[in-house]
Amino acid sequence: MFRILYTIWAAFIFVAIMLLIFPLAIIAAFFGRIKGGNFIYRLCIFWADVWFALMGIRMKKIYETPFDPGKKYILISNHISYLDIPVMIKVFRKPMRPLGKAEMGKIPVFGFIYNRAIVTVNRDSAAERAKSIRILRSVINKGISIFVFPEGTFNETGQPLKSFYNGAFKLAVETNTPIRPVLFLDTYARMPYNRRFSLNPGKCRAVFLEEIDVSAYSEKGSDRLKQEVHALMEQKLVEYRASWIKPGKQE
Numbered sequence: 001m002f003r004i005l006y007t008i009w010a011a012f013i014f015v016a017i018m019l020l021i022f023p024l025a026i027i028a029a030f031f032g033r034i035k036g037g038n039f040i041y042r043l044c045i046f047w048a049d050v051w052f053a054l055m056g057i058r059m060k061k062i063y064e065t066p067f068d069p070g071k072k073y074i075l076i077s078n079h080i081s082y083l084d085i086p087v088m089i090k091v092f093r094k095p096m097r098p099l100g101k102a103e104m105g106k107i108p109v110f111g112f113i114y115n116r117a118i119v120t121v122n123r124d125s126a127a128e129r130a131k132s133i134r135i136l137r138s139v140i141n142k143g144i145s146i147f148v149f150p151e152g153t154f155n156e157t158g159q160p161l162k163s164f165y166n167g168a169f170k171l172a173v174e175t176n177t178p179i180r181p182v183l184f185l186d187t188y189a190r191m192p193y194n195r196r197f198s199l200n201p202g203k204c205r206a207v208f209l210e211e212i213d214v215s216a217y218s219e220k221g222s223d224r225l226k227q228e229v230h231a232l233m234e235q236k237l238v239e240y241r242a243s244w245i246k247p248g249k250q251e
Contacts, residue, residue, distance in 0.1 A: 005190075007199040008031045010055050017047045018110060025113050033116070034142060038095035040117045048090040056201030057190060059090050064212045069094050072145050073180040073211075074172045076159055078233065079149035080244055081187035082196065083204070088147060091182070091206045097139045098147040099132060099168075123152060133167055150226075154193040158246035161230060161236035169226040172214045179212040179225075181233050188244045209236060 021043045028039040075092065077084070090096060102120040105111040114120075119135050120127035131190065136146050151163035172179050185205040192198055209232060217225045238245065 003200055006201075007197045010199050013028065013052055013054055017050055018113070021047055022109055022113070029112075029116055032216075034144075037097070037116055038144075040113060041089075041095040041170050044089050044113070044117055045093060048086050051086065052090055055199075058203050059087070060203055060205045061091060062205055062207045067180070067208045072140065072143055072177060074168055075141070075143050075145060075147040075180050075182060076150050076168055076229070076233075077147070077182045077184055078155065078237065078242075079151045079153065080155050080184065081191050081193050083187040083191045083199070084149070084184055087187055087204055087206065088185055090204075092145075094145070096145040096147055097136070099136065099149070102128070119146070120200045122179070129167070133171060133215045136171060137175060140171070140177055146171075155244070156193070158244070160234045160242060161250060162243050164226050166222065166226060169229070170219065172212075173217050173219050173222045173225065176215055177213060181209040181212070181229060181230060181236075183207040183209065183233065183236055183240065183242075185237075185240055185242055188242070192244075205240075207236065209233070209242065 013032065024043055025040050028036040028043070030036065069092075075096070077088065085098070085100070098118045099121055100114065100118040102122040105115040105120050107114070119132055119139065122131040139146055148168040150168050151162045152165050155162045168179070171177070183206070185207060186203055190200060190204060192201060202251075212225070212227060212229060
């Protein structure tokens with residue numbers, strides 16, 4: 001009962017902050033996709049800061065190797081919870097462009113902010129997927145980092161990770177942009193993907209793994225890059241004892 005009431009309260013606060021920043025987001029939209037989008041992302045950071053503080057969810061960043069926030073990256077992470085996107089914004093303080101599901105942009109008010117802060121993709125359409133990759137390539141060429149959940153959707157396998165899509169890795173090789181894997185370890189514990197009214201306060205750790213230099217990979221080698229990054233993230237999720245891993249499900 002506490003979790004249900006807490007989740008309802010969290011949703012109310014979430015919407016209240018969204019309505020507070022919405023007029024500023026409308027103004028920012030007139031400044032174009034880059035300048036306007038960057039300002040909207042900063043509004044989202046404010047949104048996340050206030051919401052996490054009021055909800056009693058504490059972020060902790062763990063750096064296995066130093067992280068340069070001013071450097072251009074293709075950031076990738078595991079996807080296991082509805083909380084992953086708010087955590088992503090809370091963790092990455094510098095404007096970037098995440099890749100997100102197009103259907104989320106249809107939600108009133110929220111969709112207006114969502115469509116201008118991220119790059120949307122419809123994975124059911126090959127043409128739309130190709131268009132999203134072109135937009136991401138343009139963003140990278142402007143010196144802005146991008147963020148991708150390469151699993152595409154929630155990992156419901158009981159394994160550390162499900163299989164990855166190719167797009168982020170092909171793009172990394174094509175643009176010679178380093179990959180920086182980040183693990184979201186506690187979003188599943190705070191709000192499991194299969195129990196929406198289960199949000200609870202506590203810690204959320206984000207682990208920054210080592211930077212992956214892609215300069216040695218050819219375009220034909222992007223699949224090997226994908227497999228190596230997958231193996232690294234899987235190994236680290238096991239080492240950090242990710243709570244969603246079920247005994248006997250590790251490959």
